[in-house]
Amino acid sequence: xxxxxLASAREISYAIGARVLAAKLYREQGGKxxxxxALSPVEVLYAAGIMPLYxxxxxxxxxxxxxxxxxxxxxxxxxxxxxxxxxxxxxxxHVLSGEGPLGGLAKPDILLLSGNLCLTRVxxxxxxxxxLKAPLFHLDIPFVAEEDSWHLEYVRWQIEELMExxxxxxxxxxxxxxxxxxxxxxxxxxxxxEVMDLRKVxxxxxxARDAFTSMFLIVTCPGHPVAVVLLKRLxxxxxxxxxxxxxxxxxxxxxxxxxxxxxxxxxxxxxxxEERGAISVAETYTYSVWSPRLxxxxxxxxxxxxxxxxxxxxSFERRIKAALEVAKEFEVDGAVIHVNRSCKPYSSWAYxxxxxxxxxxxxxxxxxxxxMTDPRVFSREQVRTRLDALIEAMSERARR
Amino acid sequence: xxxxxxxxxAVKARGRGAAIGYVCSYTPEELLEASGESYTRVxxxxxxxxxxxxxxxxxxxxxxxxxxxxxxxxxxRVVGAYTCDTVRGVASIASWRGVESCFINIPRDIxxxxxxxYLVRELEKLAxxxxxxxxxxxxxxxxxxxxxxxxxxLAELRAVEEPPVTGVxxxxxxxxxxxxxxxxxxxxxxxLLDTLPSRSGATGARVMLIGxxxxxxxxxxxxxxxxxxxxxxxxxxxxxxxWGLAPxxxxxxxxxxxxxVSRAKCPCVTPFSERAEYITEQARRFRVQGAIFLLxxxxxPHLFEYPALRERxxxxxxxxMLFETEEGEAEVEKLRIAVGGFIxxxxx
Numbered sequence: 001x002x003x004x005x006l007a008s009a010r011e012i013s014y015a016i017g018a019r020v021l022a023a024k025l026y027r028e029q030g031g032k033x034x035x036x037x038a039l040s041p042v043e044v045l046y047a048a049g050i051m052p053l054y055x056x057x058x059x060x061x062x063x064x065x066x067x068x069x070x071x072x073x074x075x076x077x078x079x080x081x082x083x084x085x086x087x088x089x090x091x092x093x094h095v096l097s098g099e100g101p102l103g104g105l106a107k108p109d110i111l112l113l114s115g116n117l118c119l120t121r122v123x124x125x126x127x128x129x130x131x132l133k134a135p136l137f138h139l140d141i142p143f144v145a146e147e148d149s150w151h152l153e154y155v156r157w158q159i160e161e162l163m164e165x166x167x168x169x170x171x172x173x174x175x176x177x178x179x180x181x182x183x184x185x186x187x188x189x190x191x192x193x194e195v196m197d198l199r200k201v202x203x204x205x206x207x208a209r210d211a212f213t214s215m216f217l218i219v220t221c222p223g224h225p226v227a228v229v230l231l232k233r234l235x236x237x238x239x240x241x242x243x244x245x246x247x248x249x250x251x252x253x254x255x256x257x258x259x260x261x262x263x264x265x266x267x268x269x270x271x272x273x274e275e276r277g278a279i280s281v282a283e284t285y286t287y288s289v290w291s292p293r294l295x296x297x298x299x300x301x302x303x304x305x306x307x308x309x310x311x312x313x314x315s316f317e318r319r320i321k322a323a324l325e326v327a328k329e330f331e332v333d334g335a336v337i338h339v340n341r342s343c344k345p346y347s348s349w350a351y352x353x354x355x356x357x358x359x360x361x362x363x364x365x366x367x368x369x370x371x372m373t374d375p376r377v378f379s380r381e382q383v384r385t386r387l388d389a390l391i392e393a394m395s396e397r398a399r400r
Numbered sequence: 401x402x403x404x405x406x407x408x409x410a411v412k413a414r415g416r417g418a419a420i421g422y423v424c425s426y427t428p429e430e431l432l433e434a435s436g437e438s439y440t441r442v443x444x445x446x447x448x449x450x451x452x453x454x455x456x457x458x459x460x461x462x463x464x465x466x467x468x469x470x471x472x473x474x475x476x477r478v479v480g481a482y483t484c485d486t487v488r489g490v491a492s493i494a495s496w497r498g499v500e501s502c503f504i505n506i507p508r509d510i511x512x513x514x515x516x517x518y519l520v521r522e523l524e525k526l527a528x529x530x531x532x533x534x535x536x537x538x539x540x541x542x543x544x545x546x547x548x549x550x551x552x553x554l555a556e557l558r559a560v561e562e563p564p565v566t567g568v569x570x571x572x573x574x575x576x577x578x579x580x581x582x583x584x585x586x587x588x589x590x591x592l593l594d595t596l597p598s599r600s601g602a603t604g605a606r607v608m609l610i611g612x613x614x615x616x617x618x619x620x621x622x623x624x625x626x627x628x629x630x631x632x633x634x635x636x637x638x639x640x641x642x643w644g645l646a647p648x649x650x651x652x653x654x655x656x657x658x659x660x661v662s663r664a665k666c667p668c669v670t671p672f673s674e675r676a677e678y679i680t681e682q683a684r685r686f687r688v689q690g691a692i693f694l695l696x697x698x699x700x701p702h703l704f705e706y707p708a709l710r711e712r713x714x715x716x717x718x719x720x721m722l723f724e725t726e727e728g729e730a731e732v733e734k735l736r737i738a739v740g741g742f743i744x745x746x747x748x
Contacts, residue, residue: 079707081724083458083698115508119485119668122508123704126672130708138671140515142505143482145495150521154507157514316496341458344700348455348489352496369456 002274003207003248008234009214015230016216019051020058023106026051032171035108035128037121039290039310040139041303043223044162045112047181048171052112053105054220055128056121059090063264063373065101072374074099085120086342086374092124095131108134110169112162116141116313118345137165141308145315156304175299182296182303185222189291191231192218196288198238199281200330203247205238208258208270208280210248215286222290253277254394255331257323259284259353260338260346261372269336269368269383276391281330284323312345319349320356327361334394335365336387342371364393403588403595407572410580411617415440416474420530423466423480424487425636426506426666428523428656432479433540433582434532441578442478443615443637445469454493460698461726462613463490470494470501479526481506483668484701502529506669510661519657527653537652543582550589551577551642554596558631559686562601567609567630568620574638575615602629605746606687608718609633610679610709611694612702616727622736623692626743632686634679635694640664667701675705676712683718690719690746692739697724719745 027033034045036052045052062068071093072086078096080089094100111134113125122138129136139158142151163173195214199206214234221227241247256273258280263269270280289311294302311319327335335357339350350367357363366386370378415421418440422432432439444465451467463486470478471494478501482488491503504522507515527537554573557564565573573592577585605628614620614635624630633639644663646655665678683691691713695702710720721742725731 079710081703081706084700084703088704119483120700120704123667123672123701127704127708130672138508140508142507142518143488143503145492145503148521148525150518151505154514154518316492320496339456341456344456344459344489344698345485348459348486348492350456351454352493369458 001250002271003209003279006206006210006234006237008230008237009210011233012217012230013213015226016057016220017061017102019220020053020102020105023051023053024103027106027109032109032169033106034110034112035105035134036112037114037117037125038219039116039307040112040114041159041162041307042220043181043185043299043303044159044166044173044178046184046223047177048166048173050110050166050171052220053108055091055105055124056087057216057220058094058100058105059087059373060261060264061102062090062094062100066265067099067101068265068373069375071097071100082374083341085124086371088120088124090373092127095128108132110134110166111136112139113137114139114141114307116307116310118312118343135165135169137162139307141310141313143313144308151308152301152304155308156300159300159303178299179296181223182294182299184225184228186294186296188218188222188227188231189293191228191235192291193288195231195235195238196282196286198242201242202255202331203245203249203252204255204279204281205241205246205248207248207274208262208283209267211280211283211286212262212267215290218290247279249274249277249279251277252279254333254391254398255279255281256390257282257284257327257330257332257335258338259323259335259350260340261285261343262338263370263375263378264373265375266378266380268380269387272384272387273336278334278391278394281332282326284326287326288322316349316352320353323353324356324360327357327363332363333397334390335363336390337365337367339367339369340372341369341377342374362397364390364397366390403592404569404572406588407576407585410576410585411572413579414443415579419476421470421475421478423478423491423503424483425641426481426483426660426669427479428526429582430537430540430544430652430656431523431527431530431532433543434527434536435530436536437530438581441637442466442469442475443579443613445472454497455489458698459486459489460696462615462696463487466490467493470499471497475499477501479503479530483666484699486698486700502526506660508669508671510657516654516657519660520653523653523656534652537656541646541652541655543586545645547577547582547586547589548642548645550586550593554589554593555632555639555642557596560601562603563629563631564596564599564601566602567607567624567633568617571614571617571620571630571633571638574633574642578637578641604629605689605743606631607690607692608683608686608688609635609638609692609694610702611635612696612699613637614694614727616732618729618732619694619725619727619735622732623739626736626739628690628739628743628746631688632682634664634682636666640666667705672705672708676709679709680712680716683713683716688718690721690742692742693720693722695722695724697726
């Protein structure tokens with residue numbers, strides 16, 4: 001039996017798709033559109049009335065719509081290596097061919113890039129800037145292995161520069177509008193964290209499919225009222241389930257943690273686990289990275305902190321400790337670690353995470369190699385074998 | 401001993417026995433020199449056994465070999481710069497596994513005052529980690545600058561019609577400088593420069609190499625065996641390490657930071673437009689007929705820019721070829737054959 005889905009999560013998925021369409025109308029009516037990387041300070045853009053679109057998210061959608069293969073092949077025909085990130089290949093394939101679901105992305109007036117997750121996106125946005133001749137702002141976010149004060153100062157200064165860049169492009173951001181946007185972003189963070197935290201409850205009220213769908217809202221709309229409205233509805237529905245003692249699964253046998261960006265074109269592995277009574281209670285991809293609390297009275301500092309200490313941008317020391325904490329708090333029985341060929345920064349911790357879970361908490365893991373949007377390197381048979389072994393190990397652990 | 405033979409020996413020894421290892425050409429070697437300890441560039445072990453259980457095998461093999469070297473424990477400390485995602489991963493794993501290490505961030509746009517100030521803070525952190533005193537840094541800058549000038553002088557000589565050194569010889573000079581004591585390297589390069597006027601020139605189609613790292617010299621030998629001469633390399637274990645000098649005056653760490661503005665551009669920290677300009681300028685300056693992209697498999701920064709850079713080079717009449725490598729012995733012959741076909745295209 002698979003997990004029962006949340007109606008409010010479905011609403012969120014409609015709203016996310018609608019944004020792609022709305023952006024075209026917005027631009028036609030004279031509004032400005034920006035293509036931004038995930039974990040960029042879009043609170044500033046929302047305060048300026050600029051509509052951000054997320055090529056990474058669009059690539060994930062291409063995966064879900066099962067059109068990604070055609071697009072990555074377009075990129076490869078143009079000379080881009082098959083070993084490059086498939087989000088990039090998918091999106092550049094869309095840019096080069098004009099093909100893609102939802103009628104494609106509205107063209108950008110501005111490109112905004114944050115260097116906090118990977119170099120891939122830096123090179124990607126540079127290529128976009130070359131091809132589309134759109135002005136690019138690069139927020140140069142250093143990697144933070146240590147909590148040195150100058151990192152924060154450096155990022156904060158650049159957010160001020162971003163505001164100047166926007167002013168030059170004819171869009172003013174007032175401090176008041178920024179404070180309002182940061183306040184909305186904080187509210188969305190608070191709601192998202194509450195939803196995620198409710199998954200600690202037994203039985204867990206929300207499965208991975210709903211978590212993956214809903215997270216797009218906290219990724220793309222922090223600072224916009226729609227995030228607050230829809231997350232309130234999500235929280236309400238999840239709370240109701242908790243109050244009624246209803247889990248996403250009828251019978252919850254095991255609680256698992258998923259790691260890395262999922263295989264969007266085939267979430268079969270989630271269903272396979274659920275059919276065996278294993279519910280995902282936390283995903284390293286959906287949990288906490290997107291939703292730190294912000295102090296709207298100090299908008300620049302809050303944003304600098306949010307986008308500096310951003311998940312993959314931190315040392316293993318911090319990230320692995322955080323993952324172990326989640327595993328303990330959510331009473332996780334096992335982990336499924338996707339070694340994702342398209343995301344080297346995310347995948348480089350895979351074996352260390354697996355070892356730490358085993359050594360510190362005696363939690364077994366299933367590790368499989370695949371790709372988030374390129375279906376050619378995904379083998380159900382290989383994954384099935386690993387998941388079966390995990391179920392067996394979790395059963396064994398439960399018997400002890 | 402012939403200076404080239406001693407440089408070759410240093411390459412073969414791969415810096416073994418040094419106390420500190422550094423990763424990436426963006427590591428300020430002046431601070432290592434000022435630490436007073438022996439140091440070497442980390443160019444990797446032959447095996448990847450330990451590394452392969454720590455990082456996915458779709459990571460570039462050079463990086464896995466470097467991680468292996470760090471995990472083997474011969475180096476007491478490791479330093480470097482966070483440039484590509486893979487270096488970040490390797491550094492993170494090494495640190496997590498208890499290797500004493502310190503890495504710095506390199507800002508993207510160093511022409512801005514605040515970015516330069518940020519870089520100076522990062523350099524201070526590294527200087528402290530290495531125990532490099534300010535007075536020592538000043539002296540170390542002079543030694544490193546002198547070595548850079550010597551290597552660049554040698555490189556510039558390759559712009560002439562029949563260069564007095566082959567690409568293999570020039571590369572030995574470049575790579576060895578990262579693997580042996582700096583002062584000795586400088587002496588040898590100067591000695592070599594003195595002997596050059598009496599040498600006969602290398603002939604053949606003029607080719608430049610583009611890529612990140614190269615540690616298997618046989619690959620380079622295979623290229624030149626096909627009748628071309630490599631007159632410039634844009635490799636981070638080659639010319640890119642030396643190109644560009646620090647300003648003549650200023651506070652030591654500010655001078656080191658300022659050099660990063662003028663040095664050869666790496667795709668990890670340079671916008672594509674600047675990089676393309678730099679590469680085409682070097683192609684013109686060294687009058688190259690062809691460019692070989694000798695890229696490490698899974699080297700994203702280079703793979704990203706390859707299609708556009710190839711187009712840019714071809715637009716100025718430079719033919720190109722791509723060869724992805726993991727530097728295995730079996731690739732040597734494959735590369736030789738591929739280059740043979742390429743030279744024919746160049747009319748050589």
